[in-house]
Amino acid sequence: MNVIDLTGKVAIITGGGSGIGKATCELFASLGATVVVSDIAETAHETVASIEAGGGTASAVVGDIGDAAVADSIVSAAVERHGKLDVLVNNAGIMDRFAGAATTEDDIWRRIMRVNLDGPFFLTRAALRAMLPAGGGSIVNVASAAGIRGAAAGAAYTASKHAVVGLTRNTAYTYAKRGIRANAVAPGGVETNVMTEDIQQHIDQESMAAITPVHQSAQRVAQPIEQANLIAFLASDAASNVNGAIIPNDGGWFAG
Numbered sequence: 001m002n003v004i005d006l007t008g009k010v011a012i013i014t015g016g017g018s019g020i021g022k023a024t025c026e027l028f029a030s031l032g033a034t035v036v037v038s039d040i041a042e043t044a045h046e047t048v049a050s051i052e053a054g055g056g057t058a059s060a061v062v063g064d065i066g067d068a069a070v071a072d073s074i075v076s077a078a079v080e081r082h083g084k085l086d087v088l089v090n091n092a093g094i095m096d097r098f099a100g101a102a103t104t105e106d107d108i109w110r111r112i113m114r115v116n117l118d119g120p121f122f123l124t125r126a127a128l129r130a131m132l133p134a135g136g137g138s139i140v141n142v143a144s145a146a147g148i149r150g151a152a153a154g155a156a157y158t159a160s161k162h163a164v165v166g167l168t169r170n171t172a173y174t175y176a177k178r179g180i181r182a183n184a185v186a187p188g189g190v191e192t193n194v195m196t197e198d199i200q201q202h203i204d205q206e207s208m209a210a211i212t213p214v215h216q217s218a219q220r221v222a223q224p225i226e227q228a229n230l231i232a233f234l235a236s237d238a239a240s241n242v243n244g245a246i247i248p249n250d251g252g253w254f255a256g
């Protein structure tokens with residue numbers, strides 16, 4: 001048996017169509033989990049196809065996690081299609097334009113909060129309502145170095161990821177005696193699609209200049225699988241005593 005074994009577990013992974021989410025879906029399936037791949041994009045179906053081609057079991061739900069009804073439907077799909085829910089990975093997230101508060105527009109603030117904070121909250125609430133009566137479950141949130149420090153992104157993204165850290169800790173403590181574990185990973189830079197062309201073309205250069213020294217101190221850019229490995233550990237029974245942890249996975253960036 002692998003140290004990390006997800007055999008028999010049913011897991012929802014949001015943002016499973018790309019980057020860290022896709023790597024996590026594929027790893028979970030290879031470790032024995034049945035995976036519900038959630039994404040706003042049709043790429044969720046491609047991840048399901050790749051899992052099935054490798055002999056694993058998965059199904060897709062396409063929709064916006066910032067809509068509470070969609071979040072509820074993702075959890076319902078897991079329970080109705082696969083009988084239960086053991087693991088929720090709140091991974092889907094979007095980046096801001098590195099703007100400080102003075103230059104952050106309302107629509108950017110709202111969009112970031114909707115995807116990065118409302119989504120994980122709606123899914124956590126729906127998942128707990130399925131997990132608590134069943135006796136427990138594991139929630140892993142993909143926060144960010146920007147969930148711990150102030151100079152990794154703009155005001156909106158930084159605030160959203162700090163809030164995800166708070167949601168993680170509150171969930172961990174509130175439900176610890178009822179079999180729920182909630183932990184977060186805090187990646188540094190990872191080679192994914194999160195820095196879209198649109199973001200790269202509209203970076204707030206003045207705010208970016210202020211945080212550049214911290215950016216330049218980053219040690220290395222990680223591959224998505226390096227985040228997936230930690231997420232799988234936290235999701236698994238191998239991490240049975242790990243609860244409320246916020247774990248940097250940044251090659252040592254946060255150590256400086």
Ligand SMILES: NC(=O)c1ccc[n+]([C@@H]2O[C@H](COP(=O)([O-])OP(=O)(O)OC[C@H]3O[C@@H](n4cnc5c(N)ncnc54)[C@H](O)[C@@H]3O)[C@@H](O)[C@H]2O)c1
Pocket residue numbers: 014015016017018019020021038039040041043063064065066091092093094095115119142143144145186187188189190191192193194195
């Ligand atoms: N890449 C990095 O450097 C980095 C660093 C720290 C944290 N993170 C976090 O990792 C997580 C995954 O990001 P990634 O780097 O793999 O990016 P990515 O853009 O490759 O993947 C994100 C996925 O989320 C999906 N998504 C976006 N909005 C959604 C919505 N409203 N509902 C459902 N799905 C939605 C996208 O379609 C995409 O498939 C995010 O939470 C991000 O903030 C990334």
